[in-house]
Amino acid sequence: MAEYIKVIDVSKCTGCRGCQLACKQWNQMPARQTKNNGTYQNPPDLQWNTWTLIRFQEVADKDGLKWLFRKDGCMHCTDAACVKVCPSGALYHTEYGTVGLNQDKCIGCKECIAACPFDIPRWNRATDRIYKCDLCLSRIQADLNPACVKACPTGALTFGEKKAMTKAAYKRAEELGGNATVYGDKFVDGTHVLYVLPEKVDVYEKLPKKPSVPASIMSRRPSSSGRTS
Numbered sequence: 001m002a003e004y005i006k007v008i009d010v011s012k013c014t015g016c017r018g019c020q021l022a023c024k025q026w027n028q029m030p031a032r033q034t035k036n037n038g039t040y041q042n043p044p045d046l047q048w049n050t051w052t053l054i055r056f057q058e059v060a061d062k063d064g065l066k067w068l069f070r071k072d073g074c075m076h077c078t079d080a081a082c083v084k085v086c087p088s089g090a091l092y093h094t095e096y097g098t099v100g101l102n103q104d105k106c107i108g109c110k111e112c113i114a115a116c117p118f119d120i121p122r123w124n125r126a127t128d129r130i131y132k133c134d135l136c137l138s139r140i141q142a143d144l145n146p147a148c149v150k151a152c153p154t155g156a157l158t159f160g161e162k163k164a165m166t167k168a169a170y171k172r173a174e175e176l177g178g179n180a181t182v183y184g185d186k187f188v189d190g191t192h193v194l195y196v197l198p199e200k201v202d203v204y205e206k207l208p209k210k211p212s213v214p215a216s217i218m219s220r221r222p223s224s225s226g227r228t229s
Ligand code: SF4
Pocket: 073, 074, 075, 076, 077, 080, 081, 082, 083, 099, 115, 116, 117, 118, 119, 120, 121, 132
């Protein structure tokens, strides 16, 4: 089976949050009351019912103030710390190289929260289970694009076969020039979500510079036996 990845071209994102909404809708995640906290960042962080979040950031440079919008969510690591530590097999590698989650198997131990280098899984007290993006596995299996990709009106989100998409991401970074770079293919054996970042990596808040699997779990093997659930 071919590996698939999603590319997030940050330079094309307008911060419309269509992807955030489409993700909630497709996955039937309930809305929750929000409050005006004086910033555009709402909700303030990923949460059990928000698997993808547009992070709003205001930065100053020689041209003045400007906005950066970054879609945050599971990176679908090849060397996935969450899969390595999950004792129940709830987290697993799919046939597409992405990381799936079988919630019926989750025992709420929260090991994956501690292990994830990107701070992604979220726990719901009411269900005692973990939640995160599964890259719309059921849609991929039906030959459909992930819901966020389908909803994006600007072409900032694209999805396809790994090799071609990685090549396209590098071509785009080259077109953008300056500090533009590709983020994701050089650590944790490569992620199945790549960013094209127009600015240097360290400009983006909550984006680890050199994410890695914690040393204490480096040698662990995934508890699930196969690549699929
Ligand atoms: S980003 Fe975190 S939750 Fe997602 S696959 Fe990697 S380790 Fe697992």
